[in-house]
Amino acid sequence: MSIVDNEGKFPSLTPDYILAFQFSNWYQSFARVSPKSTIIRPLGKDFKHYLESDSIFIPEGSEDVVVESTLSDDDGDDEREDTATAGEYFSFPELDERIRSVIREYKAVFPKLNFSSPKDASWVLPASSPLKCTSPADIYLLLKSSDFITHDFSIESVFDGCRTENLPVYDLELVLRKWYPVDSSREVRCFVRSDILLGITQRDTNFYDFMINAETQKTIKTTVYNLWKEVVRPNWNFPQKDYVFDLLLTRDLSGGHVIDFSPYAPRTDPLLFTYEELHEVLSKALQDAPARRTFLPELRVIESPLHPAATQSMPAYQHNRVPIEALTLSEGRNIVEFGEIWQEEATRAVREDDD
Structure with missing residues (x-):
């Protein structure tokens, strides 16, 4: 029997126990009975910094649709400089290519990190194909919009409750799982x-x-x-x-x-x-x-529509959804257009605060 806490309701939380549930640690043992998946690790500090940075922003080069800019060269330089100053300008060409190679093999993917999935951010992608990613930009936008995955950023949150001060090395990993309707x-x-x-x-x-x-x-x-x-x-x-x-x-x-x-x-x-x-x-x-x-x-099981736990008429993870302004801005626009407009709105809000 496992070592248990004083009340016996839970096993003792140790780093080794928690790490057993990291995707890369259990997947190989269950690969034949689990959706096909590819693990990319370790991820660089710049990618973690991107995930932790303020506002929703798509890294340059991650969108598969070529978009023509309406800005002049000078305006573009000014915009990039403003964005970089705010810590929002990122580019991950090597990671983009690794992701694209997996998408070519799987056709579409659903991302997660070491432990957590961005299910609370499903609103950012088409409802007809929830969480279906077909480009690096889809993945970045989904991860960037999620509250759930922030649990995986910090070694302190991952090993919260563990009865030791000697925490192990912990590297962030990106998991790409083959997408299919569930x-x-x-x-x-x-x-x-x-x-x-x-x-x-x-x-x-x-x-x-x-x-x-x-x-x-x-x-x-x-x-x-x-x-x-x-x-x-x-x-x-x-x-x-x-x-x-x-x-x-x-x-x-x-x-x-x-x-x-x-x-x-x-x-x-x-x-x-x-x-x-x-x-x-x-x-x-x-x-x-x-x-x-x-x-x-x-x-x-939920035994009737009136069951106290039933959420039939309630959107999933509604408390994690973004303000209504974001939904309004995204209406009728693709990922690139939404990302550009969201960035402009964020920049404008920062400037208004400074004024």
Whole structure:
């Protein structure tokens, strides 16, 4: 059994435990059952500086559409000088080419960093193809617009809660995953504690009527248990057997793909469970060892549109969305046009503040 905290609800957070959930550390063990992905690392300090800089700005040369400037040479120099002074002028030609080579292979990609995905920034790309990136500019804009990925910038935030002062070396990595349409109704989150699969919850908190069927629920529980027993459990190559993993089930619910792993810790959303409830399940399972051999985990779903957790009529991550001015500026414009106008508005706001 893992080393646990005083209350036993969570494993002890150590740097080694947290790093087990870094994408590059677990992906190779699960590559055959996970969407095809390419890892680019390490990323230079200038790229991290770009992600941390103020305002939304697309690096020069990252957009695949050639745009003719309406500025004179002198005006262009002045504009570039103003932008550079504000710390907003960046260019990553080598990274651009590496990204383009992956896009040529995959056709389209979905980016993430070491741990976090920019799902909260899906509004910046077409709603018909959420998070679908076909150029370096798409990727940069998506990452730059996300609050979620800021967790991965700082070694302090990554190892927050770890009981040590000797933090390891940590390098930022860019992950490009092959993009394909995802049916959110088939995404589930699964909780493993002390090498016991405790519970399963649907990830998307919308109501799906097919999920309330008893036979469907039994199929999901059986499929997830078998995937965990035959694929996830034997390939999880880290000492602590406490983790949360996300699956995308197949259309017939008979199989699934591993999407991500997260630490069994308060920072990971338990969704339709609470960690207190999961701890109660663990306690009962440990008390009845013979029953564990036939133990099917509990499945939690949104049982009606009136369920308190249901968000059917609410935009996802609405609290992470940008001000209405940004949405107005982006309407009817492509990425280049939006980036130029957003930059102009930001520059104008800075000048007004200075005045």
